[in-house]
Each structure stands twice: as structure tokens, then as C-alpha cells.
Amino acid sequence: MAMLEVKNLSKSFGKLHVLKDISFNVEKGEVVAVIGPSGSGKSTMLRCINQLEKASGGTINVCGTDMITYNEKGRMIYANAKTLREIRLKTGLVFQNFNLFPHMSVLQNITEAPKVVLKMNRKVASEKAMELLKKMGLEMKADFFPSELSGGQQQRVSIARALALEPEILFFDEPTSALDPELTGEILKVIKHLAADGMTMVIVTHEMSFARDVADKVIFMEDGYIVEEGAPKQLFGESASDRVKQFLQRFNN
Amino acid sequence: MTSEQISTLFGLMLEYTVPTMKIFGFTLLYSIPLGMVVALLKMCKFKPVSWLTNVYILIMRGTPLLLQLIVAQYSVPYIIKSDICPDFLRNMLSGVDIRNESYTFNMMLFAFVLNYAAYFAEIFRGGIESIPKGQYEAAGALGFNKVQTFFRIILPQVVQGVLPASSNEIITLVKDTSLASAIPYMEIMYIAKKQVPTYASLLPLFMAGLFYFVFASLLTVLLSAVERCFTHTWKRNIKHIARRLFKRGNA
Numbered sequence: 022m023a024m025l026e027v028k029n030l031s032k033s034f035g036k037l038h039v040l041k042d043i044s045f046n047v048e049k050g051e052v053v054a055v056i057g058p059s060g061s062g063k064s065t066m067l068r069c070i071n072q073l074e075k076a077s078g079g080t081i082n083v084c085g086t087d088m089i090t091y092n093e094k095g096r097m098i099y100a101n102a103k104t105l106r107e108i109r110l111k112t113g114l115v116f117q118n119f120n121l122f123p124h125m126s127v128l129q130n131i132t133e134a135p136k137v138v139l140k141m142n143r144k145v146a147s148e149k150a151m152e153l154l155k156k157m158g159l160e161m162k163a164d165f166f167p168s169e170l171s172g173g174q175q176q177r178v179s180i181a182r183a184l185a186l187e188p189e190i191l192f193f194d195e196p197t198s199a200l201d202p203e204l205t206g207e208i209l210k211v212i213k214h215l216a217a218d219g220m221t222m223v224i225v226t227h228e229m230s231f232a233r234d235v236a237d238k239v240i241f242m243e244d245g246y247i248v249e250e251g252a253p254k255q256l257f258g259e260s261a262s263d264r265v266k267q268f269l270q271r272f273n274n
Numbered sequence: 275m276t277s278e279q280i281s282t283l284f285g286l287m288l289e290y291t292v293p294t295m296k297i298f299g300f301t302l303l304y305s306i307p308l309g310m311v312v313a314l315l316k317m318c319k320f321k322p323v324s325w326l327t328n329v330y331i332l333i334m335r336g337t338p339l340l341l342q343l344i345v346a347q348y349s350v351p352y353i354i355k356s357d358i359c360p361d362f363l364r365n366m367l368s369g370v371d372i373r374n375e376s377y378t379f380n381m382m383l384f385a386f387v388l389n390y391a392a393y394f395a396e397i398f399r400g401g402i403e404s405i406p407k408g409q410y411e412a413a414g415a416l417g418f419n420k421v422q423t424f425f426r427i428i429l430p431q432v433v434q435g436v437l438p439a440s441s442n443e444i445i446t447l448v449k450d451t452s453l454a455s456a457i458p459y460m461e462i463m464y465i466a467k468k469q470v471p472t473y474a475s476l477l478p479l480f481m482a483g484l485f486y487f488v489f490a491s492l493l494t495v496l497l498s499a500v501e502r503c504f505t506h507t508w509k510r511n512i513k514h515i516a517r518r519l520f521k522r523g524n525a
Contacts, residue, residue: 073411109417120412124430126509134416137426164513166506179412186416 022085024049024190024221025070030079031245032062032069039065041245043079047190047223047238052216054232054253055225057242058268063225066242067194070223071114072105083108084189110138113188117195119179121167127154128163131182139186146185153181157211173204177211191215193224209235229272233257241265275475283473286465287481293461294485296379297451301386302444308387309394316399327395334392339385340453346385347378347457382454386447393443401436402428434504441497448490452482462486 025047032040039062047053055063068074070081072088078097081088086108090098099105122130131150135141141149154160157177167175176196183191193212197205209231215222216235226232232239233253241249241256241264249256249265256265275283316327334342353359354367371377405428413423455464466482502508 071415073414106417106419109415112415114415116408116412118408120406120408122409122412122427122431124434124504126513133426134418137422138417164510166509169506182416 022049023047023082024051024084025223026080026082027066027070028080028082030066030069030076030081032065032074032077039245040069040077043242043245043247045240045247045250047221049221050219051221051237052235053223053238053240054236055223055240055242056227056229056232056268057240057248061242062245063242064194067114067192067223067225071112071192072109073114075099084111086111110186111189113183113186113191115176115180115183115191115193115196117198119167119172119175119199121175121179121182123167125166126163127159127165127167127170127178130167130178131185134182135185150181150185153184154178156214157181171204172200173207176200176204176208180208180211180215190221190223193222193226195225195227197226197228229257229269241268243268275473275477279473280477283469283478284481286469287462287478287485290460290462290465291485291489293459294451294454294463297383297386297454297459297461298447300383301390301447301451304383304387305390305394306440308391310398312391312395313398313402316395317402331392331395334389335396339389339450340456342385342389343382343453343457346381350381378457378459382457382459386450390443390447394440397436397439397443398432400439401432404435405431437497437501437504441494441501444497445490445493448493449486452486 023046027046028044030040030043031038043062043066045053055066057063065074069076070083076089076097079089080091086100086104088100088105088108090100092098100108122133125133128147128150131153132141132143132146135146135149136143151160151163154163157180159174159177159181162170162174162178167178170178176199180196196212197208200208205228209228212222212224212231213235224232224236236253239251239253239256240247243264249262255261257269261269312327312331316324316331318324318327350367350370350372354364409427409431410423413427418427451461452463454461455467458464462482462485466478469478470476
């Protein structure tokens with residue numbers, strides 16, 4: 022069963038058509054990297070799947086649950102609030118600029134959602150959060166506040182925060198774009214570990230070598246379309262289309 | 275002045291700090307919640323509501339508080355007599371007994387609350403609008419609903435953000451209560467002014483000044499302590515103390 026099925030997804034902001042026709046699947050345990058020039062709609066696509074934007078057309082199915090259906094007249098119908106909430110708990114999102122809650126300690130940042138949303142017992146939530154922090158190598162920082170951490174540490178906390186809800190599929194929206202090269206390495210290492218653990222992930226990234234090494238599938242987007250989709254070997258190899266080659270040229274040199 | 279006179283005077287002044295505190299307390303009690311409502315109304319997406327709120331804020335901030343206090347105090351009989359007064363308002367106001375003792379205080383409080391709510395509203399609006407969109411999005415992505423997002427994520431940050439500006443308003447209010455003496459309402463400023471010719475001395479004014487100074491200073495200390503509660507160190511300390519107490523309780 023596909024963890025994520027996106028079919029003919031489109032999104033417009035007024036007259037601006039950001040997503041025109043996006044279709045792709047993500048299988049369980051698969052790591053998908055989404056690459057492409059700025060303004061190609063990569064982030065908007067993630068935001069539609071994570072319900073931060075309403076799609077204008079097409080369908081999205083997460084773990085077998087339809088987010089969007091159509092009635093017999095062809096009118097788009099979003100699932101009811103309860104279903105959308107269920108879908109939301111199956112997906113996790115890591116932002117480019119972390120968006121940690123600055124008024125909460127690192128531990129609280131991670132325990133808040135399990136406590137409030139899943140009604141998890143405080144002690145259980147804390148123990149779980151500490152486990153996640155240990156995984157991220159940040160167990161010493163539990164009582165710190167986000168502003169006291171480096172960018173890389175903040176991003177690792179935000180990954181732990183997303184993992185605390187045990188999502189089926191984790192999305193990353195340019196997780197390293199706000200970080201310097203050294204800190205970028207930290208985050209990529211964490212993502213690699215998650216991939217090794219079998220986590221299903223969709224990663225929008227500008228880190229080409231990372232996409233090539235870690236992803237099972239690479240999607241190249243431009244101008245609201247998927248230009249090419251395939252194994253890293255294919256996209257980063259000789260058989261890629263001219264446009265992809267042109268885009269990757271600067272990276273290869 | 276004999277020391278006996280001074281102590282009598284001091285007792286009198288002390289007695290009239292109570293009405294001053296009453297104005298202060300009630301104004302805060304009503305204007306802060308009202309200010310929150312006004313801030314939300316101003317941010318309302320339905321434009322006419324936002325515009326009307328803007329007009330209200332503009333008038334309240336654009337005219338002197340003293341004028342507002344006097345208008346509130348004396349306008350009711352004129353409104354009732356006016357030709358353009360709608361019937362429902364006339365019916366409502368004709369039930370008001372302007373000779374009633376509480377009338378003076380209520381109308382004064384009305385003006386104070388409306389005035390301060392306008393200032394608080396602008397502070398709160400600034401506080402809410404300063405929260406980055408990403409905070410709402412992060413909360414949404416984690417499955418918080420709108421109410422949970424507001425109360426657990428947004429509001430605590432807004433409170434922390436608006437504290438310094440609000441403290442400023444609160445301390446200004448201490449001294450603005452003295453405008454009530456012009457209505458006239460018998461509070462400390464009114465009494466002090468009245469005692470000057472009686473004692474042929476500036477001491478009453480000095481005592482009133484001292485009262486405002488002490489009151490404002492105490493508030494300054496209190497409010498900065500409240501601000502400190504929001505610092506990381508303090509939050510951490512409280513957590514450690516709580517943890518230690520809890521452990522001792524178990525043992």
C-alpha cells in the first residue's frame with residue numbers, strides 16, 4: 022500500500038498557478054527527495070499535503086485515507102474535520118526555519134503535542150521525549166530554550182518534536198537551507214539514521230549530493246510540473262532529460 | 275505646622291488614597307479584557323468592524339482624557355434633550371439617575387475604561403501580530419486545533435511580548451487617576467489641592483506626590499518581577515525547585 026498518493030494536484034493563488042499537475046506515489050519506507058529551482062512549487066506541494074494550504078484540484082491520499090474526494094458533479098470535497106485531523110497525525114512536517122515554540126523548553130516543545138493532542142500522560146510523554154532527544158544527541162539540552170541552541174540543534178529538536186507524534190510519513194521542507202554547511206551535515210546525518218530505521222520521508226532539498234546518496238527516488242519539479250521522476254542513478258546519470266542535466270550542471274562542477 | 279496637624283493631614287490623605295486605588299483597580303480590571311476584545315475587533319477580517327474600531331481608537335487616543343472624563347460626566351442630560359437622539363438610547367438613559375452617588379463614579383470609570391482599552395488594544399494587537407505565521411503553522415502541523423493553538427502557543431508569547439508596554443500604561447494610569455479631581459471626584463489629588471489654603475502650606479501636595487511616587491515605584495518593582503518570570507533562567511529554576519519538592523514529597 023502506498024503511504025502517499027498524489028494525483029493531478031493543482032494549486033493556484035488567484036491567477037498564479039503554482040502547482041499545475043502533480044502526481045506521484047510514496048511507498049512505505051521510501052525516501053523521496055524533491056529537487057528543482059526556486060519557485061517551482063516544491064514547498065507549496067508539501068504545504069498542500071500537510072494541510073497548510075487548500076489544494077485547488079486533484080486528490081491526496083495519505084495511508085489509504087482520502088483527503089479530497091469529488092461528488093458526482095465533479096465538485097471538490099475536503100474530508101471532514103475529524104478525518105483531516107487523523108490524517109494530520111499520520112504526517113509530520115519539519116520546517117526550513119524550525120518554528121520551535123520559543124516560550125517552551127526543548128523538552129516541552131517535544132511533549133506539548135503528545136500531551137495536548139494525544140492526551141498522553143505527562144510522565145510518559147517526558148520519557149518518550151528524552152528518548153528522542155538521546156537519539157538526536159541532545160539529552161543534555163532538555164531544559165534549554167530554543168534561543169539558547171544553535172541552528173542545527175534547533176532543527177534536531179524540531180525533528181524530535183515531529184517524531185514524538187509517531188507519524189507514518191515525515192516531510193522536510195528544505196531542512197538545511199537556514200544552516201551553514203557544518204550544521205547542515207548534522208541534520209543530514211540525522212535524516213540518514215531515520216532512513217536506515219525505515220522511516221518514510223519526503224524531503225524538499227537543495228542538497229544534491231544528499232538527494233543522490235540517501236533518496237530511493239528523486240523528483241525534479243519545475244514550473245508546477247514534475248519534469249522527471251526516478252531513481253537517483255537515472256536523474257543524476259546520463260539518461261536524464263536535458264533540463265535536469267542543465268539544472269544539475271552547476272552542482273556537478 | 276504642628277506635628278499634630280501633620281499627622282491629621284497625613285491621616286486624611288491616606289484615607290483618600292482608597293478612591294484613587296479604586297479608580298486604578300477598576301479601570302485595569304475592565305480595560306484589559308476590553309482591550310483584548312477591541313484588539314480582536316480591529317483585526318477582524320470583516321472590514322466595517324475593523325474601520326469602526328479604528329474610529330473609536332482614533333477618538334480615544336486623539337482627544338485628552340480630561341475632556342473625555344468631563345464629557346462622560348455631563349453629557350447624559352444633553353443627549354436626552356437632543357433632537358437626533360434615537361428613542362432606544364433616550365429610554366435607556368432616562369432611567370439613569372444623575373443625582374445618584376454612584377453615577378459620578380460610574381461615568382468616570384466609563385471614560386477611564388474606554389480610554390485605556392484603546393491604548394491596551396493597540397498594544398495587544400501589536401503583540402498578536404508580532405507572532406510569526408510559522409508558529410501557527412507548526413502548531414497546525416502538530417495537530418493542535420485553533421483553540422489549543424491560541425491558548426497554548428500564541429497567548430503565552432503575546433503576554434510576554436506585551437508586558438513591557440503594558441507596564442508603561444499601568445504606571446501612567448496611576449498618575450492619570452489624578453485627572454478625576456477635575457470632575458470633581460474626591461480622591462487624593464482633590465483633597466490635597468483643597469488642603470493647601472487651609473494649612474497655608476504645600477505639604478498636602480507634597481504628600482500626594484509622595485503617594486503617587488511610592489505607588490508607582492511599588493508597581494514598577496512588581497511589574498519587572500512579573501517580566502522576570504518569563505526569562506529562561508527563572509522558568510528553569512522554578513522547574514528545578516518544583517522537581518526537588520516533588521522528590522522530597524515522594525520520599
